[in-house]
Each structure stands twice: as C-alpha cells, then as structure tokens.
Amino acid sequence: MPAAAVELSDDETLEFGELMRSPGFLLRLAQVQSFDLFFDRLAKHGLKPGEFTVLWVIGLNPGLRQGVAARKLRIKPAHMTKLVQRMVTGGYVERTVPDTDRRSVRLQLTQKGEAFVAKHRAAFLEFHEAERLDLSEDEFDTLMRLLAKLTGIEGRET
Amino acid sequence: MPAAAVELSDDETLEFGELMRSPGFLLRLAQVQSFDLFFDRLAKHGLKPGEFTVLWVIGLNPGLRQGVAARKLRIKPAHMTKLVQRMVTGGYVERTVPDTDRRSVRLQLTQKGEAFVAKHRAAFLEFHEAERLDLSEDEFDTLMRLLAKLTGIEGRET
DNA sequence: AGAAATTAGTTTACAGGGAAATGTTTTCCG
DNA sequence: CGGAAAACATTTCCCTGTAAACTAATTTCT
Numbered sequence: 001m002p003a004a005a006v007e008l009s010d011d012e013t014l015e016f017g018e019l020m021r022s023p024g025f026l027l028r029l030a031q032v033q034s035f036d037l038f039f040d041r042l043a044k045h046g047l048k049p050g051e052f053t054v055l056w057v058i059g060l061n062p063g064l065r066q067g068v069a070a071r072k073l074r075i076k077p078a079h080m081t082k083l084v085q086r087m088v089t090g091g092y093v094e095r096t097v098p099d100t101d102r103r104s105v106r107l108q109l110t111q112k113g114e115a116f117v118a119k120h121r122a123a124f125l126e127f128h129e130a131e132r133l134d135l136s137e138d139e140f141d142t143l144m145r146l147l148a149k150l151t152g153i154e155g156r157e158t
Numbered sequence: 159m160p161a162a163a164v165e166l167s168d169d170e171t172l173e174f175g176e177l178m179r180s181p182g183f184l185l186r187l188a189q190v191q192s193f194d195l196f197f198d199r200l201a202k203h204g205l206k207p208g209e210f211t212v213l214w215v216i217g218l219n220p221g222l223r224q225g226v227a228a229r230k231l232r233i234k235p236a237h238m239t240k241l242v243q244r245m246v247t248g249g250y251v252e253r254t255v256p257d258t259d260r261r262s263v264r265l266q267l268t269q270k271g272e273a274f275v276a277k278h279r280a281a282f283l284e285f286h287e288a289e290r291l292d293l294s295e296d297e298f299d300t301l302m303r304l305l306a307k308l309t310g311i312e313g314r315e316t
Numbered sequence: 317a318g319a320a321a322t323t324a325g326t327t328t329a330c331a332g333g334g335a336a337a338t339g340t341t342t343t344c345c346g
Numbered sequence: 347c348g349g350a351a352a353a354c355a356t357t358t359c360c361c362t363g364t365a366a367a368c369t370a371a372t373t374t375c376t
Contacts, residue, residue, distance in 0.1 A: 012226060012229075012230075014215065014218075014219055014222070014226065014227075014230045015215075015218045015219050016215065016218070016311070017214070017218050018282075018283055018286070019211065019214060019215070020302065020306065020311075021286050021302060022286050022289075023188075023192055023286065023289040023290070023298075023301070023302070023305075024189070024192040024193065024195075024196055024207060024285075024286075024289060025207075025211060026302060026305035026306060026309065026311070027185060027188050027189040027192055027305065028189055028192075028207075028232070029231075029232055029305070029309045029311060030181075030185050030305050030308050030309050031182070031185040031186055031189045032232045033232070033308070033309055034181055034182040034185055034186075035182065037182075038182055049182060049183075049186075050362095053177065053183060056175070056177060057172065057173075057174065057177070060172075060173045060174070060175050061172055061173050064172070065324090066324085066325075067323085067324060067325075068170060068172070069172075070325095071170075072170075072172050073187075074186070074187055074190045074191070075363090076363070076364060076365085077324080077325065077326085078325090078326075078327085078328095078363075078364065078365080078366095079362080079363050079364075080325090081325065081326055081327085082326095082362090082363085085326095101323095101324085101371080101372075102324095102370085102371060102372085103323065103324040103325070103370070103371045103372065104323090104324060104325080104371095105324080105325070124176075125176055127182075128176070128179050128180050128181065128182075131180075131181040131182060132181070133308055133310075134307070135304065135307065135308060139304055139307070140181075142300060142304065143181070143301070143304045143305075143308070144178065144179060144181070144184060146293065146297055146300065146301045146304070147181075147184035147185065147187075147188050147301075148178065148184060149292070149293065149297070150188050150191070150291055150293060150301070151184065151187045151188050151191055152291075153174070153178075153184070153187060154171075223354090224354085224355075225353085225354060225355075228355095233333090234333070234334060234335085235354080235355065235356085236333075236334065236335080236336095236355090236356075236357080236358095237332080237333050237334075238355090239355065239356055239357085240332090240333085240356095243356095259341080259342075259353095259354090260340085260341060260342085261340065261341045261342065261353060261354045261355070262341095262353090262354060262355080263354080263355070
C-alpha cells in the first residue's frame with residue numbers, strides 16, 4: 001500500500017461539504033432529534049407528537065373542519081381519517097356533519113378530550129424548553145421566527 | 159341560532175397557540191415542505207433525498223464505515239443496510255470488509271457512483287437556493303447556523 | 317333543471333422505515 | 347488461554363403513513 005493511506009475517515013468525524021448549506025438535510029436531522037427527545041420525555045405520558053398536536057389544535061379551534069386541519073398540519077387526508085377515527089374511538093373527539101355542507105366533517109373535543117389536553121399541557125410546554133438544548137433565548141426566538149417564515153405559517157395573534 | 163355563533167373556524171385561519179413555540183412542530187412542518195419541494199424539483203432526475211445524501215457523503219468520505227454513516231445521518235442501521243444494498247445492486251457503491259476488523263463494512267463509490275453524483279451535483283446545489291423561499295441571505299445563514307447548533311453537527315471546515 | 321366538474325372524506329393496497337432478535341467477529345478480563 | 351460481553355451488521359416482523367381509486371355531496375355551466 002502507498003505511503004499515505006487515502007484520507008480515510010476511520011474516526012467519527014465526517015465531511016459533509018455543501019450538505020451543511022442544505023435546509024432539507026439540516027431540517028431532517030433536527031426533526032429526527034426532536035422526535036427522539038419527544039419519545040424520551042413524553043412517551044410515558046402516552047403522548048405521540050402527531051396525535052397530541054391534533055387534539056391541541058382541535059381544542060383551540062372547536063368546530064374545525066377535518067380537511068382544514070389536515071392541510072394546515074400537513075397531514076395527508078388518508079392519515080387524518082385514521083387519526084381521527086382512533087381519537088373518536090378513544091372518546092377524545094366528536095365528529096359532526098353540518099347540515100349546511102354534508103360533505104364536510106367538523107371536529108371538537110369531548111370532555112374527556114379536554115381533560116386529556118389539560119392534564120398534559122404542562123409536560124408539553126415544558127418539553128419545548130428542553131428542545132432548546134443549548135440555544136440561548138435569543139437564538140431560540142430567532143429560530144422559531146425563521147421556521148415560521150420559512151413554512152409560511154401564521155397563527156392568529158401570538 | 160343565537161346571535162354570535164361560537165368563534166367557529168370555518169375559514170382557513172387556525173389558532174395554533176403555544177405550538178408556535180414548539181421546535182418539534184415547526185421543524186416537522188418545515189421538513190415536510192422541504193421534502194415536497196425536493197420531489198417537485200428533483201424527482202425527475204431520479205433523486206431521492208436519503209439516497210442522494212448517502213451517495214454524497216460516501217463520495218466525500220471514501221472508506222466510510224457503514225455504521226458511522228448511519229449514526230451521523232440519523233438513519234437506523236436496519237434501514238441503512240437496505241439503502242446500501244440497493245446502491246450496491248445499482249452499481250453505485252462498493253462494500254469492503256477490511257481484514258483489520260471483519261465486523262465492519264467500508265463504503266466507497268464506484269465510477270458509476272462518482273459519475274452519478276457529479277452529474278446531479280449542480281441540480282442539488284441549486285435546489286438549496288430554491289429552498290430559501292423568501293428568506294434573505296442573512297436569515298438563511300442564521301437558520302443554517304442555528305440548525306447546525308441545535309443538532310450538534312459539525313462538518314470538517316466548510 | 318340536469319349534466320359535468322369540483323370538493324370532501326374514506327377505503328384499500330402497498331412501501332418505507334423502526335424495534336427486536338440473530339449471527340458474526342472482536343475485545344475484555346479473570 | 348478461554349469464556350463473557352460488546353460491537354457491527356443483517357434479517358424478520360410490524361406499524362405508520364402514502365398514493366390511488368372510490369363514494370358522496372355540492373357547485374357550476376348551459
């Protein structure tokens with residue numbers, strides 16, 4: 001073998017090159033990490049990120065149309081159907097078909113659903129803090145703002 | 159019906175509440191969006207984000223150990239095995255089991271693999287720009303920096 | 317009004333990725 | 347040295363989420 005073995009990455013340090021400028025790549029990494037953390041912290045409460053998010057949003061927007069929720073939360077309609085079915089079966093959500101447009105479905109929390117959200121609200125909010133990892137408060141705010149802008153999301157008021 | 163119908167979200171505007179401060183939520187939204195854009199732009203080149211990323215990284219780190227790649231790219235070992243198998247079958251990647259440690263597997267691109275990466279490099283880099291959407295250059299840089307910090311990633315030099 | 321097109325949600329059939337168990341090879345340590 | 351434990355990758359099985367086709371209701375066009 002020649003004198004200098006090819007710059008071999010036998011250690012744990014990797015060259016990423018332009019990947020470090022790739023939003024898609026970094027976003028995926030960050031999201032997977034955040035997901036793992038979520039399970040570490042909240043799985044014991046019986047929370048799954050998608051399901052709890054949907055309950056949360058229905059709670060804040062009673063009478064929400066199922067399709068609107070799917071679009072805004074970027075959940076595919078087919079999947080949303082299953083999610084909602086599970087939540088209805090579990091007794092957390094109620095479906096209503098309004099007379100004005102009988103194609104659509106409106107969602108609202110049952111009392112059990114309200115109670116569930118209320119019960120886990122604190123753990124959920126606290127988790128946001130954990131996710132900051134070692135970002136300063138400013139950095140965290142900036143990150144939230146940029147992600148919101150990137151996704152074109154806009155909540156009402158706060 | 160009573161005078162003021164419950165604050166009904168029959169329109170398309172949604173209240174997210176504290177979700178707007180949830181990294182996990184915003185990261186997922188951003189990542190799904192980025193993914194969709196990737197397919198819009200690059201599916202015609204036959205590129206899938208995961209696969210191309212792996213090829214890219216192997217190209218930059220010849221002799222990379224499969225397990226290290228899995229850890230760094232946050233791909234589960236089981237999935238990495240399948241990915242690599244496909245790429246070996248396709249003739250893009252070569253696997254070598256070194257004599258010094260016959261448990262491990264080292265990866266490198268074949269000529270075909272090199273050619274493939276070279277061919278699509280431009281489209282891939284250009285895509286990063288598209289992903290900026292309407293972020294300014296400063297905002298984009300900041301976002302990349304914060305995501306890198308959040309994930310604790312570090313490439314060698316730039 | 318009545319056919320055509322659009323919108324909403326569901327069903328079915330399938331692919332992608334994950335957890336757990338397995339088969340090897342290597343390291344640790346008495 | 348030799349057996350236990352660890353490291354690495356693969357295989358098997360399962361679950362989540364997706365695409366595509368479908369049913370039902372509503373709107374549009376003439």
